[in-house]
Structure formats: C-alpha cells, structure tokens
Amino acid sequence: MELPIIPPAASTFADEVDHIFYTLVGLTIFFTALVFCLLLIFVVRFHRGSRANRANRSFGNLPLELTWSIIPGIIGLVIFAWSARPYAEAYNPPADAQEILVIGKRWMWHLQHADSGIRENNELHIPVGKAIKLTMISQDVIHGFYVPAFRVKRDCLPGYYNTVWFIPTKVGKYPFYCTEYCGTNHSKMGGFVYVMTPADYLQWKENGGNLEVAHRETAAERGYDLFNKYGCANCHASEDGVHGPTLNGLYGSKVVLQNGQTVTVDDNFIRQSIVNPDSVRVAGYPPLMQAYSVGDGPGQLSEEEILELIAYIKSLGGQNLRALKTTSSSTAPLSKGAGGKK
Structure with missing residues (x-):
C-alpha cells in the first residue's frame, strides 16, 4: 500500500487537524527563518575585524526579552487550546454511533x-x-x-x-x-x-x-450464547442473589467495590471482572467468580468472546433478559453479566 504525502481529507476531523498542522508548519518555518536571518545578519555585521561599533555594549534588554517570551507563549497557548478540543472530542463518541x-x-x-x-x-x-x-x-x-x-x-x-x-x-x-x-x-x-x-x-x-x-449473528447474540454456556446466570439472575448481584441495567452505573472505591461500570471494568474478578469485586458478595485467562485454549476466553459478552451486557439495558434471542432453546435464566462458572 502506498501512503501519499498528503492523504485525502475524508472525515469530519480531517479539515480541523489539517488546519492545525499547516498552522504549526507555517509558524515553524516563520520562526526558523527569523532566527537564521538574524543570525546571518549578526555574523556579517559583527564578525571579527568588522568596523561595527562595539562601544556601549548592552547585556540585557527587558522589553525585548519579554517580547520574545510572551508572544511565543501566547501562540503556544492558543495552539494548545485549539488542538485540545478535537483531541478530547475524539475520545467521546456520540450515543448513536x-x-x-x-x-x-x-x-x-x-x-x-x-x-x-x-x-x-x-x-x-x-x-x-x-x-x-x-x-x-x-x-x-x-x-x-x-x-x-x-x-x-x-x-x-x-x-x-x-x-x-x-x-x-x-x-x-x-x-x-x-x-x-x-x-x-x-x-x-x-x-x-x-x-x-x-x-x-x-x-x-x-x-x-x-x-x-x-x-449472521450479532455480537450480543453470541454473547448470549456464551453467557449460557458458562452458566453465568447461576449467580447473576434477574434479581440480586446471595452469590452475586443482578446485572440488569448495570452498564454505565456506579458500583461500590469491596475496598470502598466507587467506580463506573464500563467495558474495561467488565473485562477486568472476567479476567481478574477479585480486583473489582462488588462490596457485599463473596469471592466466588472464576477468573478466566485470555487465549484460545480450553477453559479460556478469547478477546473476541469477551467483547461479545460485553456487547450482550450493553444490549440488555434492563429489558426482559430473554427478549434478545427468542429462538434460543436455553431454559437458563439470563442476566446482564460477563459470565463465569461459579
């Protein structure tokens, strides 16, 4: 594959990123040329043997020093504020994405x-x-x-x-x-x-x-199958139980951990609950969740399977836990959760 010097601009981010880039290139060229031009002028004027007047030499000029400090500082802050907005925006996708x-x-x-x-x-x-x-x-x-x-x-x-x-x-x-x-x-x-x-x-x-x-199955449907395969509903039923909490409506909510910390349930939290559940155990529940190593071998979950379990959890949103896949023959009660044998 060939990468052109200037790729086409084909997204809503592209134009603004390009404007920032070309502004930085222009400023770099301007200040580099300014410094080298001044350097060349001083070399020619004050080289050894020149007739330049070296009397009354100055070892400091506060207005000049403030000028070359404040102006670049303001330019730097403006560039920072300008570039921070699209950078932060790229981390916050819209809800309907x-x-x-x-x-x-x-x-x-x-x-x-x-x-x-x-x-x-x-x-x-x-x-x-x-x-x-x-x-x-x-x-x-x-x-x-x-x-x-x-x-x-x-x-x-x-x-x-x-x-x-x-x-x-x-x-x-x-x-x-x-x-x-x-x-x-x-x-x-x-x-x-x-x-x-x-x-x-x-x-x-x-x-x-x-x-x-x-x-053609959605990631959530495959997550449903995995949820049943590993018996997750034995501990995570439609209501809170002795062995584990209900996972209905869990995604995006805040939970209190065993160590007293309050965290938001997101993709990384659910993944951690699967691969190292004791590190994010919810307060009030015993350490019964089995930890799964990541891989393609027996008793392991691949990264793809973990993503599918998370997709299933996100798809439920407190709805009837059997509604997602009406054609399934499973009779196990379902719930929101990244499964594990108990």
Whole structure:
C-alpha cells in the first residue's frame, strides 16, 4: 500500500487537524527563518575585524526579552487550546454511533460489526455520513490503528479497551495501518476502509458482508450464547442473589467495590471482572467468580468472546433478559453479566 504525502481529507476531523498542522508548519518555518536571518545578519555585521561599533555594549534588554517570551507563549497557548478540543472530542463518541469491535493481533486486524455480527479481516465497510465508534483491544502486543484519510489514530493495548470515533465524509477506499512496531510482518499489518453510500452499505449488510447469511449473528447474540454456556446466570439472575448481584441495567452505573472505591461500570471494568474478578469485586458478595485467562485454549476466553459478552451486557439495558434471542432453546435464566462458572 502506498501512503501519499498528503492523504485525502475524508472525515469530519480531517479539515480541523489539517488546519492545525499547516498552522504549526507555517509558524515553524516563520520562526526558523527569523532566527537564521538574524543570525546571518549578526555574523556579517559583527564578525571579527568588522568596523561595527562595539562601544556601549548592552547585556540585557527587558522589553525585548519579554517580547520574545510572551508572544511565543501566547501562540503556544492558543495552539494548545485549539488542538485540545478535537483531541478530547475524539475520545467521546456520540450515543448513536455505530460500534465496530476491533482486535489487533500479529499480523492482522479482525473487525466485527456489533449490530449485525458481520466479521471482516483487514477490511472495514461503513456508510458515509454515519458516526462510527471503534472499540479496540490487542490480543498480544501493542498495535496502532491509523487511518490517514480520517486523521484518526489510536493504540490497541493488551488487556485494555481503547475507543476512537469519526464520521466519514467521502465515499471511497482508504488504507489503514499499524503504527506500532509489532514484529516481523509489522509492515504488512494493514487493510482498507470502504466508505459506501447508505444504499450500497445497506445492500452489503443485507447480503451478510463476507459471511454466509446462516452465520449472521450479532455480537450480543453470541454473547448470549456464551453467557449460557458458562452458566453465568447461576449467580447473576434477574434479581440480586446471595452469590452475586443482578446485572440488569448495570452498564454505565456506579458500583461500590469491596475496598470502598466507587467506580463506573464500563467495558474495561467488565473485562477486568472476567479476567481478574477479585480486583473489582462488588462490596457485599463473596469471592466466588472464576477468573478466566485470555487465549484460545480450553477453559479460556478469547478477546473476541469477551467483547461479545460485553456487547450482550450493553444490549440488555434492563429489558426482559430473554427478549434478545427468542429462538434460543436455553431454559437458563439470563442476566446482564460477563459470565463465569461459579
């Protein structure tokens, strides 16, 4: 894949990022030229043997020193305030953003559409004009997900969920790359984002993307299956029990931990509850939750499965816990939670 010197601007972030970048480039060129020009003038005028008047030399000039300190300081603060706004905004996706679950692993990207369950490898199909939220994690080492045309980049970290969002503004095919060196085939760890018209995207989605229609399950539906498979409802039923709290309406709420700390239940909290439950145990409940190691072996949960459990928890929102998948034959009571054998 070739990376042009100036990639196209294809997201709502791109223009503002470009304006900041070109402003910084312009200021850098201006002050660099100013310093070198003054240096050249002083060298020519005051070189050894010149007839320049060296009498009444000054060793300080407070107005001049204040000028070259205050003006650059003000410029720096203005640039900081200007650039901080889009940086902070990139961490706060809108509530109606379409979520894509992203797993980086050497040396490929696995992407799953949370709403439709469509999975893609090294490709991402999205509609133009729609807010897209990427929830990212790494299965091995640190990776960096970077789409130059969208001017967005976020690291994928092992054991921690990172998010970034954007709104694509132009239909087209745009490359993405891994920006953190991750081993032998790091340079080949990339793919393409296909931004489609809403009609074309809907058709692509209805056709199942790259999957057989029979295998189209949402991430939440697969999380439902895992929830039942590992018997999570034995402790996390529809109401608080002796062994564990109900998980209805839990996501986004605040809970008190055994150590007295109050935390918000988000993706990282739920993941920690699965892989190291004692570290985030809710006050008043015994340490019965089994810890799951991350991997693809027996008795382990992959990062993809953990994301699916989280998607299931987020999808419930206090609704009837059987309503999500009416065709299921399971008779186990359901609840909101990242499951575990008790």
